[in-house]
Amino acid sequence: MENTESNRPLPSGCQLCRSRMRSVFSHLHAADLQLLDSCRQEKEYKAGELIFKEGSYPKGLYCVGKGKIKVTHEEELGFQQILHLAGEGDVMGYRAILAEDTFSCSATALENSRICFIPRSSLYTLLETNARLALRLAQLLAGELKKAELKITDHTHRPVKSRIALGIEWLSDRYGMEGNAIKASLKRSDLAHLAGTTRETATRILYDLQAEGIIQLEGRRISIVDKQKLHQLTSFSR
Secondary structure (H helix, E strand, C coil): CCCCCCCECCCCHHHHCCCHHHCCCCCCCHHHHHHHHHHCEEEEECCCCEEECCCCCCCEEEEEEECCEEEEEECHHHCEEEEEEECCCCEECHHHHHHCCCCCCEEEECCCEEEEEEEHHHHHHHHHHCHHHHHHHHHHHHHHHHHHHHHHHHHHHCCHHHHHHHHHHHHHHHHCEECCEECCCCCHHHHHHHHCCCHHHHHHHHHHHHHCCCEEEECCEEEECCHHHHHHHHCCCC
């Protein structure tokens, strides 16, 4: 079931929120921040919990305060494709709101996460009075469209092993490292969906990369042993 939003406020408010400073709301002035504080609702999501569902109508915008979120699309025969992995400061649901359309994807927490929900009417009020925010959302939308186009072209030509390596490298860049370990633990199926392949193929390639001394597996954790060799794999496009 899709989760409903609770109205428990953030202790620090938008003014002091570190995640906001990484988001499209980073430039807002005090009056706009007061509007956000007065309307936003905070919700805690457990790992595996649905935030919003593909095909449902958006009631507002979601801003990630803490945690990691997978944004997915259900393809034919039930195959799931991970379109994006969201983290602190990322916003979700704006495309459907701006297009006045249903969600074209679903969002699910990968780990325990905290998300602020901003009602659609409040977002419209901000957009009507803040041209810079409207421009930043438009730029964000254009950037995601470009990434989607490049991903379609790239997946057409890139071997699966290279796509897996690219996914590992992207995760390390996106979420950072603790020593050699990536600060994100994904299920094998999630990594497969990120690379556009099956769980069985992704698992086999991961063990191949481990045997080649490129990565080290420990449960869901992936450590990068040889960054140079991993990067060389991502360079292969044919």
